[in-house]
Amino acid sequence: MAIRIVLADDHVLVRQSLKSLLxxxxxxxAGEASDGQELVGLAASLHPEVAVVDIGMPLxxxxxxxxxxxxxxxxxxxxxxxxxxISAKTAESHRxxxxxxxxxxxxxxxxxxxxxxxxxxx
Numbered sequence: 597m598a599i600r601i602v603l604a605d606d607h608v609l610v611r612q613s614l615k616s617l618l619x620x621x622x623x624x625x626a627g628e629a630s631d632g633q634e635l636v637g638l639a640a641s642l643h644p645e646v647a648v649v650d651i652g653m654p655l656x657x658x659x660x661x662x663x664x665x666x667x668x669x670x671x672x673x674x675x676x677x678x679x680x681x682i683s684a685k686t687a688e689s690h691r692x693x694x695x696x697x698x699x700x701x702x703x704x705x706x707x708x709x710x711x712x713x714x715x716x717x718x
Contacts (some may be wrong), residue, residue: 597704599711600626602642604658605650614648617704632634632656632664639665648703659684668679 601623605611608630615625628641629635633655639647647665649658656664666678682690691706700706710716 599623599646600642600644601646601648602635602638602644602710603648604629604638604653604661605631606630606653607650610650614704617643617702620709621704621708623707627697630654632658632661635661636664636668648707 600620601618603611603614603618603625605614608655609617611628611630617626618625619686626644627638627639631654634656635647635653636651636656638644647662649662651658653661664679691703695701695706700709707716
């Protein structure tokens with residue numbers, strides 16, 4: 597069974613690129629949103645396992661959208677920083693250092709790396 601993901605970014609090219617990379621790895625992109633409000637609606641209707649969210653989006657930024665999704669759908673894995681009890685900035689710093697140490701250049705590859713090594717469950 598494929599992992600169901602929603603993508604949220606206000607740049608169409610970014611969403612299309614991520615979708616292409618993820619689908620090549622057998623990950624199902626269930627929906628796409630161009631702003632935070634659209635993301636909240638998609639998460640409520642599609643119940644994805646993961647949301648890949650741009651922090652700087654119009655109408656409702658990614659952090660606010662993640663909080664809203666977490667509040668209304670706690671089973672959706674969107675707010676990693678909150679789950680870990682750290683700030684979003686600290687989570688981003690850890691992600692950046694991991695990517696640098698692993699010589700990984702995009703978030704989609706980092707997700708694939710974690711899945712392949714059993715660090716996260718599909």
